[in-house]
Amino acid sequence: MSKHNLTSVDHFGSKQLIKRCAACFWPYRWRVAFAFLSALVVSACNPAIAHLVKPTMNEIFIARDADALIIVPLQFLAVILTKCLARFGQVYVMNIVGYQVLHNLRQQLFSKIIYLPMRFFEESRVGMLMSRVLGDVNAIRQSVPNMIMIIRSICECGMLLGYVIYLNPFLALKTLVVLPLGLLCILYFSKKLRKVGRKLQVQAADINSVTQESLSGVKVVKAFNTEETEKSKFAKESYGVVHLSKKQVLASELSSRTMEFIGGISISFALWYGGSQVVAGNIDAGSFFSFVTALFMLYEPIKKINDANKNVQQALASAERVFGLLDSTEIACEKGGDAAFEPPLGSIEFDHVTFSYPTAGEEAVSDFHLSVAQGEQIALVGPSGSGKTTLVNLIPRFYDVCRGDIRINGRSLPEYDLGSLRRNIGMVSQDAVLFNATIRENICYGMDDVDEAQLVDAAKAAFAHDFISELPEGYETMCGERGVKLSGGQKQRITIARALLKDPALLILDEATSALDTQAERIVQKALDNLMENRTSIVIAHRLSTVLNADKIVVMQKGRIVGMGNHEALLESCDLYNTLHSLQFCQSLSEEDARAMSAGE
Structure with missing residues (x-):
């Protein structure tokens, strides 16, 4: 098998x-x-x-x-x-x-x-x-x-x-x-x-x-x-x-x-x-x-x-x-270490990390080296296929690195108990996954003994309480399969409320607003600002306007870092970042440029 x-x-x-x-x-x-x-x-x-x-x-x-x-x-x-x-x-x-x-x-x-x-x-x-x-x-x-x-x-x-x-x-x-x-x-x-x-x-x-x-x-x-x-x-x-x-x-x-x-x-x-x-x-x-x-x-x-x-x-x-x-010994369950992860999160170190998918010919992440300090907001930008999502999926050990190491608080990820590691990582992605349960159950997912005040505070911080209260059954409203009964912005705010209630030491945002319209994006972005406040965050950005104030912007291409710094410095030193900025804020894209970018040039 x-x-x-x-x-x-x-x-x-x-x-x-x-x-x-x-x-x-x-x-x-x-x-x-x-x-x-x-x-x-x-x-x-x-x-x-x-x-x-x-x-x-x-x-x-x-x-x-x-x-x-x-x-x-x-x-x-x-x-x-x-x-x-x-x-x-x-x-x-x-x-x-x-x-x-x-x-x-x-x-x-x-x-x-x-x-x-x-x-x-x-x-x-x-x-x-x-x-x-x-x-x-x-x-x-x-x-x-x-x-x-x-x-x-x-x-x-x-x-x-x-x-x-x-x-x-x-x-x-x-x-x-x-x-x-x-x-x-x-x-x-x-x-x-x-x-x-x-x-x-x-x-x-x-x-x-x-x-x-x-x-x-x-x-x-x-x-x-x-x-x-x-x-x-x-x-x-x-x-x-x-x-x-x-x-x-x-x-x-x-x-x-x-x-x-x-x-x-x-x-x-x-x-x-x-x-x-x-x-x-x-x-x-x-x-x-x-x-x-x-x-x-x-x-x-x-x-x-x-x-x-x-x-x-x-x-x-x-x-x-x-x-x-x-009974298969080849198809094995995930295994973690014995060390329990205890907040606060002091640092994350990516030590020359390399990862590739078994069916892919090229490395998805190649010799990635980065240090993240407590409370820092790190933005990952780059064209599609540059390895941003793959990189953040290595942190909760959805995949294990092929070479190199990732350390949190000086300890290698495999040494941590998987449950305690993942409980302290909050993830909000563009695909807001909700279960066919009530809004209350979706916000409280994975958490026990959540009182009403905590639930409402999390919903208010995520700008979700008002629209939930207007629903006929309020927090007891069924979301439907994959949240089909709610709009994209509503689903995203519920997932943000879930992350707020979880209160993770590390927050990972994977293009959380890319699928929303302008009005919904602004509301969700405000909710995300509340979520990231005083919290170590790694943000994958589709729109550069959402990460201009990040402590450090990391530009990736073909799994490698090709630029790092703040917005102003990157505009001067990184051609790819400058190109991405120009595409979003200044000029239209020619067919020639589109073909070159699609080829990763």
Whole structure:
């Protein structure tokens, strides 16, 4: 499996997967044991029912025994009652255990995924992850219950087989000679079903991804009038599911019908040969009908083995995908050090930092060296793709540096506990992320025991309190998915209120006003000024007008520092800064200049 994505999956042996699935049910072993004992009781009931056919025929219908007319129906009722209670115990208990295992596995899987590094999410599709957490785990839930069904059916077969041999060994031997063909059929189609099931799970993940991407970007789809294109993409993935499902149904039905035909051969022979023995007077009618009843019952659990095996194969295909992620040593969760970060923030040192993305040929940040003192406001400017956002993402360790080091208060970042480090860093970006929760819950996100006064003060400082108060439900207003019910400026002010409430030692602003109109930008900029007051800040600026008063402006190009100083000094000493300033404040851009800048010249 790739170190950072789920495009492939390791294949495991059936024995290994069954042991891994069984381990999930081990905490509930006593309930599973109860279900297993109940299954054994159910298995014993069918031979008992077949046995009661003999006295029914011989004593009630032939001998016309009045006592048997009372005793045999009562015995039959007792057997049926026992079977019903045992079957209920088996099915109910195993389903309850199955849902508990489902819950535990989903928790384990989500817990691992949520702690994986950012690089993993950039290289994995959300729809595929959802398929693992929802679909694959649900299939595993059925693994042990179906295995118990297989064991119960095997026991049932064994008991019925023993009974027919007890009734007439010679007839049983002749009748059951085709039974090994049925077992070979099950083994052959198991491999087919496992292979198709594995492909079907992958295809289901793909259609989830396409659906999620199309619906999440529905505004772009409509803006570019690409509904037909998206429809075609979905149809292609949907056809893939249908195509594989057809193969699965074909293998399943061929398996079932082959088993049924083999059973038909056996029963037809029993009726012909056994019937001739009854006519000849070698077997009594009661024994013959009891034998045929047991034979009919014998092929029912064989079909159940076949059906349960289909479910087990699907569960094992899903288990490969789930445990391939859970147990992978390559896909590792983020790890921090043992040192707790304690404010105040004295200094940040970028010591010749270099970083590159695995799939990129060039370095995103190259030999970056900078010192930031407490309370300083540092502005990062430069053309798109110059490494500004990548650089600030290294501070909360969304990525780890390839070479060099970043130190806060003299201590290297990997030495800090990740939780304490990130709790003391506030980030506000141009993409204001809100959850489908109330405004109160979004502002207080990640913080406990926030009182009303603190909440309102943070909202007022972010210039959000007034518009929130005008909403019908105030702070209890639902934001909608990704804050869809609010305007861009409103969403940004809520994220600023969230950062104010967090009161971080270090503030990182990543083009926080670039997506806003002039009026909204001015309001948000005022809120940002309140947020940055007396706080160490690193600001990525799209508009130079917002960082003219920064303590230090760092000009970046192709991941390197090409200029550093205040506004006036840079206008004199840095050609790139001068160009950026001219573009924004003085002159229009020619086509020649645009091509040169796009090439990074």
